[in-house]
Amino acid sequence: MQAALELATGEAERATRLVQTKAISVEEADVKAKARKGSEAALAAAQAAVDAAKLEVDFTRVTAPISGRIGRKLVTEGNLITGGPNGATMLTTIVALDPIYCYFDVDERSALKYRELARQGKRESALYQTIPAQMGLANQEGFSHQGTIDFVDNEISATTGSIKARGIFDNKDRLMSPGFFARVRIPGSGEYEAMLIRDTAVGSDQGRPFVYVVGADGKATQRTVVSGPLEDGLRTIREGLTREDRVVINGLMAIRPGVVVKAEEAEMKLPAIAAAGVHDPER
Numbered sequence: 001m002q003a004a005l006e007l008a009t010g011e012a013e014r015a016t017r018l019v020q021t022k023a024i025s026v027e028e029a030d031v032k033a034k035a036r037k038g039s040e041a042a043l044a045a046a047q048a049a050v051d052a053a054k055l056e057v058d059f060t061r062v063t064a065p066i067s068g069r070i071g072r073k074l075v076t077e078g079n080l081i082t083g084g085p086n087g088a089t090m091l092t093t094i095v096a097l098d099p100i101y102c103y104f105d106v107d108e109r110s111a112l113k114y115r116e117l118a119r120q121g122k123r124e125s126a127l128y129q130t131i132p133a134q135m136g137l138a139n140q141e142g143f144s145h146q147g148t149i150d151f152v153d154n155e156i157s158a159t160t161g162s163i164k165a166r167g168i169f170d171n172k173d174r175l176m177s178p179g180f181f182a183r184v185r186i187p188g189s190g191e192y193e194a195m196l197i198r199d200t201a202v203g204s205d206q207g208r209p210f211v212y213v214v215g216a217d218g219k220a221t222q223r224t225v226v227s228g229p230l231e232d233g234l235r236t237i238r239e240g241l242t243r244e245d246r247v248v249i250n251g252l253m254a255i256r257p258g259v260v261v262k263a264e265e266a267e268m269k270l271p272a273i274a275a276a277g278v279h280d281p282e283r
Helices: 002-020 026-059 108-119
Strands: 100-107 131-137 145-152 162-169 182-185 195-198 203-205 208-214 220-224 226-231 234-239 246-248 277-279
Touching (some): 100 108, 131 162
Antiparallel strands (some): 131 182, 203 208, 208 246, 226 234, 246 277
């Protein structure tokens, strides 16, 4: 094909020069030009056939676009398989292990809460950038795996009323595998300064949390507080306490406002060891 094209090209160029001197007719020069174009088309068709054959040979070797662990072989040598977009035979499966993805659903109320916090500038939104996330497996206490949320879907499911999100976590030790159940925790509020006290120090008066604070005169004063979640076994106090306050952490049932408390200081992080121990709150 290449030789035929070179011959047709040479004849067409000579015909172009000869027709200028009227040594040949215009019709004969046109025939030579059309013959060259025909040879070019034939060469292109032949090259396309070669490329298609190479592609078919490449298809005999299946390569994965990701690294991971391959599953069992579903088809053995000698079996008939089919290809194409519909009804193709599955040969095997492969899953990525490191990093590993964790998909979970966020209910509509929580999604609206997070977006409102982002609108107020109190919390970053996973819609616009990655945010930190923690994960724990079914046999683990707490959330020992650190990762980020890197994807949030674009609509709320009309069936479940939730929106799907995805976290990405390191899995270098191959502890996690696709399909495992996991618990995911993400920041649910903006950053704020808070105190940490023992949960036993918090009482409730008609649903309002309070603590007893011992003043410089040794008398107990009831202080209404705004409490938050538990953090490492300690109750978060968002409002109502300062670093200088001494909080009663044991014996709340025996204390009344204005009563003089004979207090002994105790570590806030340790179990209660005194009937009316107090300690400065920690941030």
